[in-house]
């Protein structure tokens with residue numbers, strides 16, 4: 001009998017109820033209680049456990065979270081289930097049909113969202129990774145797990161080509177009043193562009209990662225790293241006059257990837273893991289010489305538990321109010337975090353990039369705990385709908 005056959009247990013006379021229990025406990029279904037009864041809805045747990053509670057972590061700024069999210073998008077992009085024609089699945093529509101990939105969250109009476117006439121939160125399961133044996137469902141990572149700049153250049157050759165000018169090694173940029181912005185998506189139904197904005201000539205941006213417009217800090221990171229690529233190309237071309245477009249592009253890409261790795265290992269991870277863990281596992285960049293311990297037999301792919309769960313730890317450190325700060329001496333403006341979601345259009349305004357990043361460097365993060373700002377409800381609820389439209393616009 002082939003190992004992959006789900007009929008296997010039946011042939012071995014395992015009762016169908018036992019099989020269902022196996023499926024609901026660790027194979028393909030959400031966790032159930034010890035008696036195999038359904039657990040309370042995720043939304044109920046969220047309302048009871050993740051209450052808003054504000055305790056800031058004064059030592060660190062929002063830039064820590066901004067880097068974390070940018071890095072996350074370089075190394076993980078879990079695939080979401082789609083219909084067989086590639087279009088998106090809707091779990092809350094009243095069409096009658098429910099895809100087996102739906103885990104929509106029904107809201108209980110008395111849920112604060114009822115006030116807005118919302119009774120169901122969309123939730124489509126991640127696509128299952130194909131496996132040749134019976135075992136827990138696993139997810140698929142759509143990008144490379146290496147810190148290689150795929151967030152800037154895309155996860156494929158094709159995507160990188162579409163972002164390049166194919167001249168002098170450069171990435172395509174949009175020039176607006178003497179400032180370089182990312183290239184724009186002129187697809188008005190991409191789920192990100194808004195009529196009121198494109199009527200003003202302002203569009204969402206196209207980058208190596210489809211999540212780039214999700215919040216203004218993230219879009220700003222995309223912009224400065226694309227600019228960094230073009231700056232490197234300019235410098236490289238001055239000292240290597242015989243390098244063609246391809247060589248300039250690839251060499252600059254290598255440097256960008258190395259810089260992303262350097263910031264991650266030199267600045268981000270020591271905060272996250274602590275000095276002693278960094279030292280114990282020899283994770284700190286060397287001051288001189290080379291690391292000789294690379295082991296190419298270690299599976300470097302991302303652990304699903306990390307990509308789909310653990311690395312989301314930082315959702316709890318996002319504050320509800322962000323500063324915008326033009327320069328060190330100006331007085332800050334404040335903006336509610338949810339207002340920065342899917343609003344890349346602000347980058348068309350002069351000085352907004354500086355204000356956004358300066359603001360992130362001068363806003364303290366929340367402590368890592370089980371409490372979330374109310375704004376994160378906007379993040380998870382509003383974004384579930386918006387992201388969905390962006391990733392699966394058809």
Ligand code: HEM
Pocket residue numbers: 064065066067068069072076077078214215306307308309310311312313314315318341379380383384387
């Ligand atoms: C304002 C900032 C952020 C917003 C709006 C945001 C929003 C989201 C949304 C909507 C998702 C997909 C829905 C879900 O499955 O939860 C997601 C996934 C995720 N987020 Fe965030 N996030 C933010 C910041 C961060 C930060 C700072 C980190 C880590 C340092 C992070 C790590 C992750 C991870 C690991 C995933 C899963 C990715 C995958 O499975 O491919 N996010 N985020």
